[in-house]
Amino acid sequence: MATVLVADDEKNILQLARMYLQAEGFTVETAANGREALEKVRVAKPDLLVLDLMMPEVDGWEVCRRLRKESDLPIIMLTARGDDVDKIVGLELGADDYMTKPFNARELVARVKAVLRRYSAGRSPEKVLQVGDLRIDPERSRVVLLEAGDRVLAGFDEEASRYAQETLRSRRVDVRVRTPVAEVTAAGARLGSGEWLAAAVVIWAGGVTVDGTLAATLPTAHGRGGRVTLEPDLSVAGHPEVFVVGDAGSVPWGPARPEPCPQVAQVAIQSGRHAAHQIARQLAGRPTAPFNYRDKGLMATIGRHAAVAQLRHGVIVRGTLGWLAWLGLHLVYLVGFRNRVVVLVNWFWRYLDWPSGPRLIVADVDADL
Numbered sequence: 001m002a003t004v005l006v007a008d009d010e011k012n013i014l015q016l017a018r019m020y021l022q023a024e025g026f027t028v029e030t031a032a033n034g035r036e037a038l039e040k041v042r043v044a045k046p047d048l049l050v051l052d053l054m055m056p057e058v059d060g061w062e063v064c065r066r067l068r069k070e071s072d073l074p075i076i077m078l079t080a081r082g083d084d085v086d087k088i089v090g091l092e093l094g095a096d097d098y099m100t101k102p103f104n105a106r107e108l109v110a111r112v113k114a115v116l117r118r119y120s121a122g123r124s125p126e127k128v129l130q131v132g133d134l135r136i137d138p139e140r141s142r143v144v145l146l147e148a149g150d151r152v153l154a155g156f157d158e159e160a161s162r163y164a165q166e167t168l169r170s171r172r173v174d175v176r177v178r179t180p181v182a183e184v185t186a187a188g189a190r191l192g193s194g195e196w197l198a199a200a201v202v203i204w205a206g207g208v209t210v211d212g213t214l215a216a217t218l219p220t221a222h223g224r225g226g227r228v229t230l231e232p233d234l235s236v237a238g239h240p241e242v243f244v245v246g247d248a249g250s251v252p253w254g255p256a257r258p259e260p261c262p263q264v265a266q267v268a269i270q271s272g273r274h275a276a277h278q279i280a281r282q283l284a285g286r287p288t289a290p291f292n293y294r295d296k297g298l299m300a301t302i303g304r305h306a307a308v309a310q311l312r313h314g315v316i317v318r319g320t321l322g323w324l325a326w327l328g329l330h331l332v333y334l335v336g337f338r339n340r341v342v343v344l345v346n347w348f349w350r351y352l353d354w355p356s357g358p359r360l361i362v363a364d365v366d367a368d369l
């Protein structure tokens with residue numbers, strides 16, 4: 001469903017418009033002044049803007065003027081100024097419709113629908129990506145990232161988090177921190193504030209659990225996310241013949257640091273190797289040794305030419321260099337020369353074919369799905 005941004009400095013108008021538009025299934029964003037409206041247009045990518053004229057900081061005319069330089073976003077001006085000359089100036093600046101206050105909220109909804117109908121009828125179909133039944137209009141797609149904590153990549157240093165956040169925002173991802181989710185369904189998410197965020201695709205990444213795996217059925221203690229609580233040598237308490245490694249286990253950092261390691265590939269690799277050595281030791285009749293995690297740093301990719309690598313001793317590599325480091329490391333860890341070559345060729349192809357903004361990959365979607 002379409003997203004409508006309502007920009008007005010009167011709180012009760014925002015509430016009224018939100019209530020009526022949401023009742024018709026629209027996702028509603030609000031802005032209390034012109035500067036905020038311009039910012040929200042950039043990150044929230046609304047399908048239509050309802051714009052008050054007399055707003056603090058940047059007024060509605062200026063918002064309209066700036067937007068028209070770069071976009072054909074439908075705009076309905078909503079203002080107390082009912083003079084003919086104001087209407088004419090508004091429409092000449094590029095507004096698609098004009099309503100005066102006081103207004104009937106149902107009329108506003110009807111006008112929003114009418115403007116959107118006219119607008120979508122006039123859009124050129126070649127802008128829309130289509131694979132089978134899947135249709136994506138990159139101009140109208142938006143990506144919203146919800147994070148309950150006060151920063152993304154919380155496991156990283158604050159500088160790395162800031163870089164990731166700014167890079168995502170510059171690529172038109174609407175990053176919302178301190179935004180807990182109260183309910184998530186296939187059709188969207190309800191935020192802690194009560195706001196409903198409708199979405200065509202919902203990816204829930206709020207914690208990995210062992211639910212549905214063999215590890216979940218083990219009759220032993222389980223920690224956060226159901227991860228199996230382990231002895232220092234990574235065996236299960238009371239069962240020295242059973243080892244759990246990687247994401248399924250609550251793998252301790254080491255004998256002096258019993259808290260669990262993060263669920264990342266290095267922990268899986270190192271704990272797997274350690275468990276194999278302990279099994280060999282048991283077979284040789286030798287005592288097992290405790291696991292000690294060797295932290296080689298953290299890496300996260302953000303997009304084209306943007307990744308962040310946090311090396312040991314707090315060294316942070318980011319931007320293109322971080323991105324190349326991320327790509328190189330993942331290639332090195334692939335098994336087999338042929339796999340590496342295939343992945344490298346695929347990456348190169350993607351690089352040439354990569355759209356700007358939030359990354360949309362439709363080429364691999366099977367039309368029969």
Ligand SMILES: Cc1cc2nc3c(=O)[nH]c(=O)nc-3n(C[C@H](O)[C@H](O)[C@H](O)COP(=O)(O)OP(=O)(O)OC[C@H]3O[C@@H](n4cnc5c(N)ncnc54)[C@H](O)[C@@H]3O)c2cc1C
Pocket residue numbers: 212213214245246247248263264265266268299300301
């Ligand atoms: C989207 C995403 C991005 C990530 N990015 C990074 C990153 O950038 N860097 C990083 O270090 N880590 C990253 N991780 C984490 C990393 O992938 C995991 O920590 C790592 O894969 C854990 O390895 P594992 O062997 O424990 O589990 P897995 O890799 O999950 O392997 C377990 C396997 O067991 C199979 N399995 C489960 N039950 C059964 C069964 N009953 N019978 C047979 N097979 C079964 C599963 O299908 C799966 O293939 C990411 C994870 C996700 C989901």
